[in-house]
Amino acid sequence: MFFVTEPNTKPWTMQQIADAAGVSVTTVSHTMSGKRPVNPQTALRIKRLIDEFGYVPDAGARRLQSGRSRMIGLAVPDISNWYFGRIARGAEEMADELDYGLIVCSTFNSDPRREKRYFNMVRTRMIDGLVYTAGREMNEMNELEKVALSSPVVLADEGINRLSSIPWVTSENFEGGRLAGAHVRELGHTKAVIIGGFAGLNSTVERVAGIREFFPNALVLNGDFEMQSGYDLVGDLLANDVRFTAVFGGNDLMAIGAIKRLREAGLRVPEDVTVVGFDDVEIASVITPALTTVRQDVVSIGRNSARLLIEGLEAGTFEGTSSVILPVQLVVRATSGPLAPDPRR
Amino acid sequence: MFFVTEPNTKPWTMQQIADAAGVSVTTVSHTMSGKRPVNPQTALRIKRLIDEFGYVPDAGARRLQSGRSRMIGLAVPDISNWYFGRIARGAEEMADELDYGLIVCSTFNSDPRREKRYFNMVRTRMIDGLVYTAGREMNEMNELEKVALSSPVVLADEGINRLSSIPWVTSENFEGGRLAGAHVRELGHTKAVIIGGFAGLNSTVERVAGIREFFPNALVLNGDFEMQSGYDLVGDLLANDVRFTAVFGGNDLMAIGAIKRLREAGLRVPEDVTVVGFDDVEIASVITPALTTVRQDVVSIGRNSARLLIEGLEAGTFEGTSSVILPVQLVVRATSGPLAPDPRR
């Protein structure tokens, strides 16, 4: 039987191991850490007992002494979201490689109560530092600033201008916008609309700016990165008789939602309307027609964020740590093309 | 400036608050916990200082005394996977509602080193209990059994027969298979193939058994729940001239991969081949044709797992805790239909 019948099994303590081995806790401690020579015979005996008992030192007590938990945190708006899942994956990989544990926490789109809880994990020294990923916007960051004063914090995905001394990791969003814009412009389009992500995010602002290098007057509507918002925003455009032959999605999901809505309106993609996404999610190459998009390496954002954080942690400072901007890549597939003649137009 | 310039800021201690307030730590402690009356004047003064200093009690020290961290863990094979992301989301919601913190950890498909790390988080009392989600199979579970002996563990998504005393939460997988099987059988199909998930998982076994109630001789191939494996397995079937008019996917992704491969072979869905998935992911209703599938409430699996765990934790035992089996639902869309006449057949 399991926990059912032995609910209050106390874990073994180092003292108990010491008693069983007939030595002091000092010697047990040093046997485990290897920080001081121990008689091989004694060491062997102790190790055997540790194995036999299944003894594991208490993490809290250990931390109380060393001041380090070798755990870092990752705060994301919603862990069930594909995008943040990829970031988490990358951060975990890197943390693992550097022998740190990673604790992932959802802020449920920046719910202040939740955020506070995670910030407190740093404050209470449960974790040594935090990778923070913004949800809707990066303005009301007073709490984060406070935490960053005394503890290492790295921003993943979104930089904050005001907090320029906090290292951050992001993709070349502006360049991504430019690539998409140039591509669509070359195809001969002149009337484009942008259905972007949250307006408060730097990434959104930058992507829009990049696109507008080629479509200076492009209408910008903001959604929430979900498929439904792409669908709805295109619906609004159509309902208002806005003329356009190209749509830039804030991400792939919004682009896919847009395609769905366009089709329902009897418009063909790409013959009548060109659609371009951002991210290059797995499904982008599977849908028909396959989605033209700007690929960013989201896992790498996670990896680099964790790396910067842990490096700063070990160095004791972010002095000399520089932020990371990751390259993006245009992936031309089938949702973009030159305008085809349409009898109805 | 931030962490850059003040790397070694020590956090405030309760003693410092006590000194500043001219009281003992005892009084500060009781002011915070409310476990003993404190002079209102004094209490106010202390609270002000706590606010002013931004004091937060050390989590490790606290735990050392109380024996409780009010943190639970969730071990999943891969957090970047949609499915486990949903489970994590649900578990986090519930933990939050019950005032617990949730720590999510990827085992990277049951990498023993990683698993050990997370099991140790329970052993070292960093977390009070663990929700465990299996990756490929549920057989080599010796480590998990050991942990479950002394600490509360709940299995999400997969039960283990041998470990029947560990509570688990899962969907009605057998019933889901039956629903899908009955539906396709009613459409008049007689030759079906099953491209299932990992063979070592109970969920896979049960779904297959359900389908086979209606297609007793259906061929079963096993994949890994990824789109590519659905694509590849259908490729194998076609290359071997296996005759079938219906495909059951181990999940939606495999079904979508299957559809892609069928199309490339010139087969129409559903006119030539009916395809049914499992899960009902968001994209299922967006692809063309929209996917017929069995919907399961994955977030609910996460919610219930966390609930069972925390209830057991507070009760000090799983005595009387019963496992949870969540209902599923057939969602008929456009990838399933009666066989259409085909000149080539």
Added chain:
DNA sequence: CTGAAAGCGCTTACAG
């Protein structure tokens, strides 16, 4: 090569 003891930052009987 080894141990007694101080101390990390809290909580909580015990005493007043």
Added chain:
DNA sequence: CTGAAAGCGCTTACAG
């Protein structure tokens, strides 16, 4: 209404 002190389970100077 309040405080001195023991103790949670470790690590690490200090002493031998």
